[in-house]
Amino acid sequence: MPDLMEPLFCGEPELGHLYNTLRRVFREADISTPDLDARLLVTETLDVTTTQLIANPRLVIEDESIAELERRARERLAGRSIGRILGRRAFWSLDLRVTDDTLEPRPETETVVELALAALYPPDEAVTVADLGVGTGAILLSILSERPAAFGVGVDISFKALVEARRNAERHNLDQRARFIQANFGAALGRQFDLVVSNPPYIASAEVETLDRTVRDFDPRLALDGGEDGLNAYRTVFAQAEAMLKPGGALIVEIAPLARDDVIAEAALQGLEPLAVADDLNGDPRAVSLRRMVV
Numbered sequence: 459m460p461d462l463m464e465p466l467f468c469g470e471p472e473l474g475h476l477y478n479t480l481r482r483v484f485r486e487a488d489i490s491t492p493d494l495d496a497r498l499l500v501t502e503t504l505d506v507t508t509t510q511l512i513a514n515p516r517l518v519i520e521d522e523s524i525a526e527l528e529r530r531a532r533e534r535l536a537g538r539s540i541g542r543i544l545g546r547r548a549f550w551s552l553d554l555r556v557t558d559d560t561l562e563p564r565p566e567t568e569t570v571v572e573l574a575l576a577a578l579y580p581p582d583e584a585v586t587v588a589d590l591g592v593g594t595g596a597i598l599l600s601i602l603s604e605r606p607a608a609f610g611v612g613v614d615i616s617f618k619a620l621v622e623a624r625r626n627a628e629r630h631n632l633d634q635r636a637r638f639i640q641a642n643f644g645a646a647l648g649r650q651f652d653l654v655v656s657n658p659p660y661i662a663s664a665e666v667e668t669l670d671r672t673v674r675d676f677d678p679r680l681a682l683d684g685g686e687d688g689l690n691a692y693r694t695v696f697a698q699a700e701a702m703l704k705p706g707g708a709l710i711v712e713i714a715p716l717a718r719d720d721v722i723a724e725a726a727l728q729g730l731e732p733l734a735v736a737d738d739l740n741g742d743p744r745a746v747s748l749r750r751m752v753v
């Protein structure tokens with residue numbers, strides 16, 4: 459761990475020196491992706507491109523910018539993710555605002571979007587989509603961005619998360635096709651949808667404390683904790699499925715890879731059968747598409 463009582467940067471106020479110092483500091487602090495994090499912080503804070511970073515290492519940086527880089531670097535050393543420090547995160551094709559009230563969207567959640575787009579085909583139909591536990595709006599807004607005639611409802615128990623989801627919808631000109639409501643998952647939808655998606659909280663309560671501090675201390679607890687066995691939210695959502703799905707409609711949920719069989723078993727108790735399972739980039743099962751069983 460670097461000595462945090464000392465300034466992080468000393469010596470030449472040059473771009474290349476600052477970048478190399480930050481890489482070293484992050485490596486010494488055992489940050490999992492030190493070079494990437496250093497590059498993102500340097501390029502975003504100093505407003506330089508990656509090409510400039512390589513081609514112009516002698517560029518002299520103003521003291522004020524160095525002070526801001528140091529402030530942000532210390533936040534990273536304290537466990538905040540780069541997305542939270544910068545206040546935004548790329549997901550699918552969207553740049554989303556992230557705040558302390560929203561889960562930072564994860565790349566593996568794009569598997570839910572992939573299954574959703576496969577379910578909503580052909581692309582130009584006027585379908586309806588509900589996203590239960592919408593957070594930043596990552597899943598819902600990605601779907602709406604790819605399906606120009608679709609209409610969506612985002613639900614969250616957290617009012618502050620809904621404010622951010624709406625802002626993200628406005629930011630991407632999707633707010634005319636999206637509504638946001640505060641409710642316990644699908645309890646207040648009041649109509650049936652062609653597609654329901656959800657990335658619910660699914661970490662078992664006792665496991666939350668064992669998570670990496672970047673997640674444990676900074677993602678909202680409400681977005682993580684799935685109760686004693688991590689399955690509480692699925693039970694609620696599956697019990698609501700009949701009321702909220704049109705005949706033939708699909709329900710797509712994100713899962714923890716090890717919970718696949720348990721989630722599918724809970725779904726079967728409510729008359730839902732699996733149609734497809736999507737793997738994330740690690741090859742782990744990450745999203746399940748379900749449909750009401752035809753009897």
Ligand SMILES: C[S@@+](CC[C@H](N)C(=O)[O-])C[C@H]1O[C@@H](n2cnc3c(N)ncnc32)[C@H](O)[C@@H]1O
Binds near residue numbers: 596597
């Ligand atoms: C894992 S986060 C998913 C956020 C976003 N959909 C994503 O994939 O990045 C779960 C979300 O569910 C919300 N949530 C938790 N309990 C809920 C409930 N009972 N009803 C509705 N939303 C809930 C949390 O506030 C959080 O925004």
